[in-house]
Amino acid sequence: MNLKTLILALIISISFSQDRSTIFTTYTGYDPDPSLGGYSIKSTENGMLYGAGNRFYISNEYALERAYVYLSYEYEDAFELQQVEIKICNDDNGYVGECFTSNLVTLSPSNADGNWYAVSLLETCAKVDASNYYWFVVLPTEGTNAKWIYSTEPSFEYSTTSDAGETWANTNSGFAGTSYLTGEQIYIPPFSGGDINGDFVVNVLDVVFLVQYVLGNQEFNEDQLLAGDLTQDGGINILDIVALVSQITNQNTSYVSSFLYEDINTNSLTYGLDVGPPIYEGKISVYYFGKAGWSMCRSRFGILNQLYNELISEGINDVEIIGVNGYQYIDDSYSCMICDQDCTSCSEPRMLPWTQDIDSNDDGHGDVWLDWSVTLRDLVIVGRDGEELERINLTYNNPDPDATCGENYETIKNLIISFR
Numbered sequence: 001m002n003l004k005t006l007i008l009a010l011i012i013s014i015s016f017s018q019d020r021s022t023i024f025t026t027y028t029g030y031d032p033d034p035s036l037g038g039y040s041i042k043s044t045e046n047g048m049l050y051g052a053g054n055r056f057y058i059s060n061e062y063a064l065e066r067a068y069v070y071l072s073y074e075y076e077d078a079f080e081l082q083q084v085e086i087k088i089c090n091d092d093n094g095y096v097g098e099c100f101t102s103n104l105v106t107l108s109p110s111n112a113d114g115n116w117y118a119v120s121l122l123e124t125c126a127k128v129d130a131s132n133y134y135w136f137v138v139l140p141t142e143g144t145n146a147k148w149i150y151s152t153e154p155s156f157e158y159s160t161t162s163d164a165g166e167t168w169a170n171t172n173s174g175f176a177g178t179s180y181l182t183g184e185q186i187y188i189p190p191f192s193g194g195d196i197n198g199d200f201v202v203n204v205l206d207v208v209f210l211v212q213y214v215l216g217n218q219e220f221n222e223d224q225l226l227a228g229d230l231t232q233d234g235g236i237n238i239l240d241i242v243a244l245v246s247q248i249t250n251q252n253t254s255y256v257s258s259f260l261y262e263d264i265n266t267n268s269l270t271y272g273l274d275v276g277p278p279i280y281e282g283k284i285s286v287y288y289f290g291k292a293g294w295s296m297c298r299s300r301f302g303i304l305n306q307l308y309n310e311l312i313s314e315g316i317n318d319v320e321i322i323g324v325n326g327y328q329y330i331d332d333s334y335s336c337m338i339c340d341q342d343c344t345s346c347s348e349p350r351m352l353p354w355t356q357d358i359d360s361n362d363d364g365h366g367d368v369w370l371d372w373s374v375t376l377r378d379l380v381i382v383g384r385d386g387e388e389l390e391r392i393n394l395t396y397n398n399p400d401p402d403a404t405c406g407e408n409y410e411t412i413k414n415l416i417i418s419f420r
């Protein structure tokens with residue numbers, strides 16, 4: 001491994017472990033080997049435009065973030081400007097379908113023998129849906145003569161084109177072009193329907209309405225059609241009745257265990273006071289479980305602080321958000337978590353209460369983290385009586401308004417508001 005690829009591998013592994021998820025990859029972690037060859041991404045004098053595509057499957061809903069390809073560049077008989085087009089496309093019965101992103105990349109002559117190229121897809125706000133196939137396509141522009149270096153593993157589906165993607169060859173399996181795609185998971189809030197007769201409770205009366213609808217004895221308005229589709233597949237049938245009955249029989253509210261910890265955030269209005277569920281009784285309280293020294297945890301806390309300020313500015317003052325540092329991170333400096341004047345990596349002081357979990361029974365685990373069974377970056381929303389309403393892991397569901405085109409931020413904010 002030469003230094004350049006080593007650094008690149010480090011950057012890639014850091015970015016893998018940080019904010020984004022790789023949602024599709026043909027890159028196995030070994031260096032792509034340009035001597036193996038690759039798919040022609042080239043235009044010819046007689047007007048052929050050769051390109052290739054990798055077919056992939058997506059199991060969750062994501063906002064697309066970045067697309068990476070490894071290309072070499074045949075500079076000796078090429079025009080000066082070498083550009084390829086990277087597209088993400090739908091699947092049309094196993095063939096490349098309609099494309100919904102398109103980005104141009106200019107190849108670098110100084111790395112003609114092979115190099116990673118990336119395009120940002122965040123601005124496109126493009127999304128992929130759960131349980132669907134898609135295509136990662138690379139096409140040439142006029143005058144380009146490049147190669148999309150083969151993957152080191154032969155376990156992928158691919159296709160090729162010679163007319164710039166107008167038509168595609170039958171899909172094959174084997175070596176694909178080396179590429180990967182990152183995205184941010186779209187947070188899907190819990191289903192809030194089930195109240196079909198609109199009396200604000202979900203109970204057996206709603207089952208009666210649903211049964212009558214399925215039997216054809218009852219008409220539903222639009223709201224009722226939404227509330228009655230418990231399986232969220234766009235229609236109402238016997239399965240929705242089953243789901244509603246099971247929702248009603250499983251309505252066992254769970255209450256979080258209580259705690260009171262000192263607010264150690266010097267910026268906070270409750271600095272030095274004990275905070276925790278008993279203090280927030282009668283309000284919606286939101287608990288964020290982080291690691292004081294970790295930048296991703298800190299940036300998520302900054303987003304929560306922003307969300308809190310926004311709620312306040314909208315006149316919503318019965319929602320509280322506080323952070324709880326893991327007992328195992330007790331020695332971390334929390335200067336950058338609360339963003340005080342000692343921290344140089346942030347500018348906006350955070351006013352949300354910050355607390356430290358303790359291990360009062362000496363079992364080696366933080367008491368609250370264990371009692372609440374939380375994992376790092378869990379966000380637990382608790383109701384007015386201390387009942388747990390929802391738990392969202394912010395590692396996989398990035399709330400940053402700059403990610404998922406703000407969708408996760410809005411969904412989480414609206415969910416909190418909906419519990420009031």
Ligand SMILES: [Ca+2]
Binds near residue numbers: 197198201203206
């Ligand atoms: Ca009802």
Ligand SMILES: [Ca+2]
Binds near residue numbers: 230231233236237240
């Ligand atoms: Ca349904």
Ligand SMILES: [Ca+2]
Binds near residue numbers: 361
């Ligand atoms: Ca303990």
